[in-house]
Amino acid sequence: MPILRIVASVLLQAGVFGYISGRLDATASLTLSCTGFGAAAVLFNAALLVRRARRGPAAGSPKATGLLALMNVVTAVTFLGFYASLSWVPSALATGIETAIGPAVLALLGLAGYGRRVTRQEWAAAAVLLLLGLGIAWSFTSTGGIQPSAGTAFGLALVVGAGTGAAVLALISAELGRRGIDPVYVTAHRFHLTYLCGGALLVAAGGPGRRWVAELPTLFLLGVLAVAIPLFLLQAGLQRADPMVAMVLLTTLPGATYLAETAFHGGFNATLLTLICCLIAVTPWYAWLSRQEVTGCRVAVQQRSTATTATTGT
Numbered sequence: 001m002p003i004l005r006i007v008a009s010v011l012l013q014a015g016v017f018g019y020i021s022g023r024l025d026a027t028a029s030l031t032l033s034c035t036g037f038g039a040a041a042v043l044f045n046a047a048l049l050v051r052r053a054r055r056g057p058a059a060g061s062p063k064a065t066g067l068l069a070l071m072n073v074v075t076a077v078t079f080l081g082f083y084a085s086l087s088w089v090p091s092a093l094a095t096g097i098e099t100a101i102g103p104a105v106l107a108l109l110g111l112a113g114y115g116r117r118v119t120r121q122e123w124a125a126a127a128v129l130l131l132l133g134l135g136i137a138w139s140f141t142s143t144g145g146i147q148p149s150a151g152t153a154f155g156l157a158l159v160v161g162a163g164t165g166a167a168v169l170a171l172i173s174a175e176l177g178r179r180g181i182d183p184v185y186v187t188a189h190r191f192h193l194t195y196l197c198g199g200a201l202l203v204a205a206g207g208p209g210r211r212w213v214a215e216l217p218t219l220f221l222l223g224v225l226a227v228a229i230p231l232f233l234l235q236a237g238l239q240r241a242d243p244m245v246a247m248v249l250l251t252t253l254p255g256a257t258y259l260a261e262t263a264f265h266g267g268f269n270a271t272l273l274t275l276i277c278c279l280i281a282v283t284p285w286y287a288w289l290s291r292q293e294v295t296g297c298r299v300a301v302q303q304r305s306t307a308t309t310a311t312t313g314t
Helices: 002-020 026-055 065-085 091-111 119-142 151-178 183-189 192-204 211-239 244-252 253-265 270-313
Strands: none
Touching: 002 211, 002 244, 002 253, 026 065, 026 183, 026 192, 026 211, 065 091, 065 151, 065 183, 065 192, 091 119, 091 151, 091 244, 091 253, 091 270, 119 244, 119 270, 151 211, 151 244, 183 211, 211 244, 253 270
16 A cells, blocks of 8 residues: 555656646746645645544644654755756656665665665665666766756756655655654645745745736646645655665656656657666566565564563563
8 A cells, every 4th residue: 555655646746747847947946846835734734623623632643843843854955956956957857866866875874874774685776776867867968858057967966965855754754654643744744844945945036926826726736736645645655665665666756757748748769768667677676675675674573572582481
């Protein structure tokens, strides 16, 4: 069930990213961010209010203030950086690099003591995913998808920051899941800093423009489809799935995004599609390695627990 939720989130995000790719400037991207994350906060806080009205005030008030505060900060950095990057680089390139570096970042965090340490095979798989992500970037550059410039470099830097933040969010979500925190509660409280910072950046950039009132219904719909619904599904999946498996599943996002871009905007690049398909093909291998490692760790813990119980009993 967690995996199906993550896959559904990927498909929904890919469709919207493919549609908006090339249609938004920096101001429109910020407007979409504010609208989407604001809509998510409103919708899921409303859901909490309805739940409390039915079950009483005690429903859904867990003690996770520190983790949720940290999640607000990392969410703001991750998603504002990603949406801002779409002004300088194509969405398929942005999602390709963001998702490709995720497993490598988790592996490095494991070395630092955050999350579990990965095996040599998982390191190899992470390296393959990273190389394929760089290959996708090279394909975009060499085939005229983007032109090297200061704006492109800045956009790619934002993407790398977003990919790092996404890996950290996977670890935080897993910890919230272990504490039994409801995904509805998390989604209702994790976006406040994001839409506030997005609004501040939008004001600093000159505001949403003259047509924002006419465009608001469309932006609201895109925000719900690109942010509110898929990120709730993703949150629900991340809280019950192993972070490494979840990040690997997210590497399928660029392939789906590229197909959506092709459907909405036309054009086709065989080399790029081949690289993306290779990236997707590595996914089951890495997911299998991660699941084997997690299963092995659980068995080892159970064996130690059984041995300790037996020793104590004697």
